[in-house]
Amino acid sequence: MDLAAILALDVLNGVASLILLCTGLAVIFGMMRIINLAHGEFLMLGAYATVVSTNAGVNIWVAMLVVAPLFVGAVSLVVERCLIRFLYGRLVDTMLATWGLSLFIVGLVTTIYGNTIQGVPTPLGGFSIGAYRSSLYTLFLVAMAVLLLAAVWAVLRYTRLGLIARATMQNPNMAAALGVSPNRVYMATFAVGAAITGLAGGLLAPVSGVVPTMGAAYVAKAFITVVGGGSAILAGTASAAGLFGFINQMAAYLTTPVFGEVTLFVSAIILIRVLPQGISGRFFGRSL
Numbered sequence: 001m002d003l004a005a006i007l008a009l010d011v012l013n014g015v016a017s018l019i020l021l022c023t024g025l026a027v028i029f030g031m032m033r034i035i036n037l038a039h040g041e042f043l044m045l046g047a048y049a050t051v052v053s054t055n056a057g058v059n060i061w062v063a064m065l066v067v068a069p070l071f072v073g074a075v076s077l078v079v080e081r082c083l084i085r086f087l088y089g090r091l092v093d094t095m096l097a098t099w100g101l102s103l104f105i106v107g108l109v110t111t112i113y114g115n116t117i118q119g120v121p122t123p124l125g126g127f128s129i130g131a132y133r134s135s136l137y138t139l140f141l142v143a144m145a146v147l148l149l150a151a152v153w154a155v156l157r158y159t160r161l162g163l164i165a166r167a168t169m170q171n172p173n174m175a176a177a178l179g180v181s182p183n184r185v186y187m188a189t190f191a192v193g194a195a196i197t198g199l200a201g202g203l204l205a206p207v208s209g210v211v212p213t214m215g216a217a218y219v220a221k222a223f224i225t226v227v228g229g230g231s232a233i234l235a236g237t238a239s240a241a242g243l244f245g246f247i248n249q250m251a252a253y254l255t256t257p258v259f260g261e262v263t264l265f266v267s268a269i270i271l272i273r274v275l276p277q278g279i280s281g282r283f284f285g286r287s288l
Helices: 002-032 039-055 060-082 091-113 136-158 160-170 172-177 182-207 216-229 233-254 257-274 278-282
Strands: 126-129 132-135
Touching: 002 039, 002 136, 002 160, 002 182, 002 216, 002 233, 039 060, 039 091, 039 182, 039 216, 060 182, 132 136, 136 160, 136 182, 136 233, 160 172, 160 182, 172 182, 216 233, 216 257, 216 278, 233 257, 233 278
Parallel strands: none
Antiparallel strands: 126 132
């Protein structure tokens, strides 16, 4: 019974990590149809912002929840104004440009901080279930994943800004005719998606080694989760994260973490082959 409880916590943690990892990409790719291959590097910048600000004396909660998303959001504004805004509607060019951007960011951070693994202490304490011990921070990550999904859903569904963003992505010419500036909406949406990714990087910094190349370990999982989820930004991402997170953690528990990753990718290939429109294309077609 104790082992089952710990396993359930591991599965919840894996699902929560995937949701945190993918929500920002779901906003950028799901709404704007921009394949941002620098997504992993935005995550890495959020993690480094947390590490650097914590080492400078900033409270770790402020560093994770405030500094990381604000820093990455500010960086993304520069990226969008200097690079991305010239490439809307040019899918291949956007892929190449963001791939080059990812290499540039990795090289720059490596030059400044080197290749050594950095990190921050895991906040909160631990708790025991029988003979097994786990961290309360895993429960915090689960709560943050749920809160993030709820916040994004509420903004897109019930606020004027969310309505404008969704309408502009669907028909920018009509939005412009009604007095909305599509360029500003694109800029704000890209920045919000990147800031969410920076928040994820800050939250994952205490539980993962922070190195300049850490983004490469996450970007593939993020894309296959968002693509597997389908067109529904939140319902699709949450359902795909739940499915893939469960498969990954169970396979890792029964075998090894490496085989768990392989099982995740294989299951994603099968899912996309069976449901080419993604999970939401089959089950949540009218969901947000």
